[in-house]
Amino acid sequence: MIITTLAIAAGTMLVMAVILSFVLGWANKKFKVEVDPKIEAVIEILPAVNCGGCGYLGCSDYAVAIVTDNDPVNKCTIGGEACAKGLARIMGVEVGEMVKVFAVVHCGAHTLNRLKKHEYRGEKRCMAAHQVAGVQGCSFGCLGFGDCVRACHYNAMHIKDGLAMVDFNNCIGCGACSKVCPRTIITITGFKKNKIPIVACSNKDKAKDSKAVCQTACVACKACTKLSDMFSITDNLSKYDYGAYTADHYEPAVKAMEKCPTNCIYFVGKPVCDPSSKKL
Template structure:
């Protein structure tokens, strides 16, 4: 009996040694060589894993930079210093880093909304979105704060039923845009401290838009006549943020003044 146990134990030991050797050999033979620059770039990134760069996290972005020559200036959290550090690692020019911030495409506080009903369900935008007739405007902010829950920077708050961005804190990570079931939030590059924004998402015709909100865009084209920054599509004005710079401030102000419902505003830190 003891001899049998000894033989079994010895056999197991020999087999363990053989498998260890095989695994060690396989590890060396099939090891994937990782470019050391990837590790350097990961170290240079802030590790926020916010997804604002368009990738799932900092590691994926680092791989894209090294393997695919992706631009080094996409990290909103790290900003210019981070971009410069990565540029030094990669031996490239950093380029300008345009600050990214969230924009709320709705400017209707509760007092401006028409056709409101009492909602008794779960106080979440995602839940309220599933209920017909929660409010007259099916495009506007629901105001239950799903965007607040996902913001790690305390940069968005609900004031009088409307999401508002704190531009001193917002780094443009885009988490709020993914949380909003109505898609009224977007992220844009701010070439200036403040940029003109069409704060409305209503694509209905003027009569229907005015029936549900006092502040809705009515697609009247008044803004487009004053400035080529604005175009009208689907009954809704849109602003080309990439074309806006300080020299266009005056024409942007003229467009704002001509807007009959006051749905165009400058948003930012100014």
Template sequence: MILVTLAIAAGTMLVMAIILSYILGWANKTFKVEVDPKIESVLEILPGVNCGGCGYLGCSDYAVAVVTDNVPVNKCTVGGKACADSVAAIMGVEVGEMIPLRAIVHCGATSSQRLQTTQYRGEKRCAAAHQVAGVQGCTFGCLGFGDCVRACNYDAIHIVEGLAVVDYKKCVGCGACSKVCPRKIITIAGFKEDQIPTVACSNQDKAKDAKAVCTTPCVACKACSKISDIFTITGNLSKCEYDSYTAQHYEDALGAMEKCPTNCIHFVGEPSQLNTP
């Protein structure tokens, strides 16, 4: 009797398995979403790092956007021009102007150039230190605990004397460092030239307060903006208009750098981050 019961149970399970397999097979064919083969082709070309530098969550989302929404094919900063050319060939479009994107750290003060610092005993991460008042006098400066270093997959940013420094030979402009910086002093900018000028300061306080916490702050003296129209003063801080900078502005930008009373204007980019181009 037991054997008969077991046999019936086994037979029932077998029949149910066959029926369910049929139903699943039917559903798979009926509700299958057809994927445009171009999406798969584009995805094969993209580097697959899912860094988000293109503005999408990952390579798959970007591939879909390129094929279905006609998004520009040159937004992959990691793949660069070679990747854009290949994607453009698949889509039958022109690549268009492709300006390399790179990270810029808007702080130039090393540990020895920061004033009013205190010993921090908490977790050695920028995100944690940023929550503690009085870690350093400048509340706009680089904290130097390396969150950006850990976020970079290309070994393109390092902490040197307490300051984040970009290796422009390795930086691909993916934006990972910018996203994790709690003080938002790292930006991603287009480099029309190998080297571009930048104001290595983010302090928005008035000159007196800025000089009290750092030896190299921007004091909004307007000397740079009087020499070169690449620089504009917003509030208490000078900023460089990267989109407008070309080689024709080099001499004026160099003059602005030399005129800066606190030496907070630098040229950044390849071959290395230097105070002079």
């Protein structure tokens, strides 16, 4: 009796399995979503690291945008020129200008440069410290707890004497560090040359207030704007037109750097430049 019952149960399960396999096979064909072969070809060329440097959540999303929305093929910072050329061949378009992008920290204040220091006993995270009023004198500067270091998968971010610094030999410009910085002082910037001048300050307070909290703060003295039209002053802070920088702008930028009273203008890029040295 028991054997008969088991045999019936086993037979029933076998029949159900066969029926379900047919149903699933039919459903797979009936509801299958056809993928554009171009999208699949584009995905094959992309590095599949899903870093987000292109502005999309992952390589698959970028591939869809390239094929369906004619998005530029030169946005993959990891794949670089070889990847862009491969994508261009598939899409039948020109690669366009390839500009390397790197992370840039718009703060140059090491711990010793900060004039008002307060003991912080909370969680050693930038995001947590940012929520505490008066955690340091400058409310615009680098907090130095390394959220950017933890977010970077390429060993390109380091904390040196309380300041986030970029290793340009490792940085690929993926933007992970920029996304986690609560003070938005890290930008992903195009480098038309190996090294470019930057304004290493984000303090928008008036000169009197910024000088009271930091030795390297921009004081909006306009000295740089008088030496190069690439500089401008907005919200009490010097800005530089990085996208327009060429070799012709090198000498004026050097003069502006030398004239800057707080040394908040200097060159960064390859080879690695230590901002504390102010050497080109």
